[in-house]
Amino acid sequence: MKMQISAIVGARPNFVKMAPILEEARRRSEFECRLVHTGQHYSPEMSKTFFDELGMPAPDVNLEIGSGSHTAQTAGVMLRLEAEWSERRPDLALVVGDVNSTVAAALVASKLGIRVAHVEAGLRSFDRRMPEETNRLVTDVLSDLLFASEPSGVANLRAEGIPKEKIFLVGNVMIDTLHKFRDKAAKTVVLDRLGLTSKRYAVATLHRPSNVDGAGQLVSLVNMLAELARHLPVVFPVHPRTRERMERAGLLKPGLILTEPLGYLEFLRLTGEARLVLTDSGGIQEETTILQVPCLTLRENTERPITIEQGTNRLVGTDPQKILQAALDTLDAPPPSLPPPQFWDGQASARILDVLERSLPNAQS
Ligand code: UD1
Numbered sequence: 271m272k273m274q275i276s277a278i279v280g281a282r283p284n285f286v287k288m289a290p291i292l293e294e295a296r297r298r299s300e301f302e303c304r305l306v307h308t309g310q311h312y313s314p315e316m317s318k319t320f321f322d323e324l325g326m327p328a329p330d331v332n333l334e335i336g337s338g339s340h341t342a343q344t345a346g347v348m349l350r351l352e353a354e355w356s357e358r359r360p361d362l363a364l365v366v367g368d369v370n371s372t373v374a375a376a377l378v379a380s381k382l383g384i385r386v387a388h389v390e391a392g393l394r395s396f397d398r399r400m401p402e403e404t405n406r407l408v409t410d411v412l413s414d415l416l417f418a419s420e421p422s423g424v425a426n427l428r429a430e431g432i433p434k435e436k437i438f439l440v441g442n443v444m445i446d447t448l449h450k451f452r453d454k455a456a457k458t459v460v461l462d463r464l465g466l467t468s469k470r471y472a473v474a475t476l477h478r479p480s481n482v483d484g485a486g487q488l489v490s491l492v493n494m495l496a497e498l499a500r501h502l503p504v505v506f507p508v509h510p511r512t513r514e515r516m517e518r519a520g521l522l523k524p525g526l527i528l529t530e531p532l533g534y535l536e537f538l539r540l541t542g543e544a545r546l547v548l549t550d551s552g553g554i555q556e557e558t559t560i561l562q563v564p565c566l567t568l569r570e571n572t573e574r575p576i577t578i579e580q581g582t583n584r585l586v587g588t589d590p591q592k593i594l595q596a597a598l599d600t601l602d603a604p605p606p607s608l609p610p611p612q613f614w615d616g617q618a619s620a621r622i623l624d625v626l627e628r629s630l631p632n633a634q635s
Contacts, residue, residue, distance in 0.1 A: 280371025392423025441613025
């Protein structure tokens with residue numbers, strides 16, 4: 271009997287995390303995967319482009335949940351997923367990351383008595399004001415198999431009383447995808463299209479509610495980026511949440527290179543050849559660690575401490591003057607050269623599937 275896996279994706283970073291796991295599962299005859307898209311991200315540039323570029327199979331089902339408050343998104347996914355799983359009950363619910371779709375799926379699986387595997391378990395910012403932190407805590411407490419991307423994840427889960435038998439340090443699936451697509455990304459023409467020269471520009475992304483939802487903070491961060499743009503070109507692919515706020519604040523012509531959200535391949539090339547990245551994203555802190563591009567994280571904390579200990583990441587907070595100074599200092603420093611963190615080697619998905627194989631009822635342990 272094959273293990274029936276229901277793999278849940280909803281938002282942009284999760285497509286990048288799930289793609290290599292699905293590919294590895296397809297290579298192994300013991301597994302059958304059904305891909306469920308919650309529809310949390312629905313516009314072509316936030317969803318379909320990623321499926322196409324990453325060679326992911328089209329979702330078997332789309333719950334079409336769309337935008338809404340956190341409660342509306344979470345509850346909407348829960349109701350529709352309960353219907354889906356009542357009709358086709360999987361052996362395992364596979365969830366990744368920390369978005370609303372992740373926690374919604376873990377809750378439904380738990381209530382239906384379906385085992386849950388969480389990829390990227392144990393990451394903690396220790397900041398309960400972040401919606402993702404609630405999602406991480408709840409998902410982990412409900413999970414039966416917890417796959418950690420870095421040692422801090424293991425330590426956090428142990429400190430929360432999760433038994434060690436459930437926890438596996440497997441490495442970073444997002445980096446599996448990066449390794450697979452780096453050569454293909456190098457062939458994209460994004461630098462020419464935007465008139466950029468390798469290592470002579472910065473990339474900025476902003477979408478965290480703490481940075482973009484208050485008009486005052488968003489205006490001062492965008493002004494800071496415009497100031498930095500006097501020293502080198504700054505490309506700013508604008509997340510829909512941020513664009514809406516910028517339009518409301520009348521901020522669309524600040525002297526930066528503004529683009530729509532880019533596809534995975536173009537964005538990988540753009541960050542890989544940047545002199546500097548400024549971001550409040552989680553995944554970009556990890557990708558720049560492997561790309562060896564200096565990353566300034568515009569937050570007071572990170573749930574990914576290994577990117578600071580062993581990577582190129584620096585937490586610079588949200589004060590525009592301090593961020594600008596840190597950016598200018600970075601431009602004067604030599605580019606970093608560091609070995610990658612353990613298991614950020616392109617094989618994390620294979621390790622996950624090895625663990626799942628061992629958990630099959632007839633497996634020899
Ligand atoms: C979500 C995740 C966040 C992740 C981010 C990556 C949660 C709590 N947050 O935040 O962890 O880092 O995705 O992008 O799950 N919108 C579109 N098109 C889309 C999707 C969204 O225009 O395809 C707009 C909608 O107006 C929506 C807003 O973007 O209100 C925010 O989308 P939402 O999914 O609620 O959260 P994100 O900010 O994207």
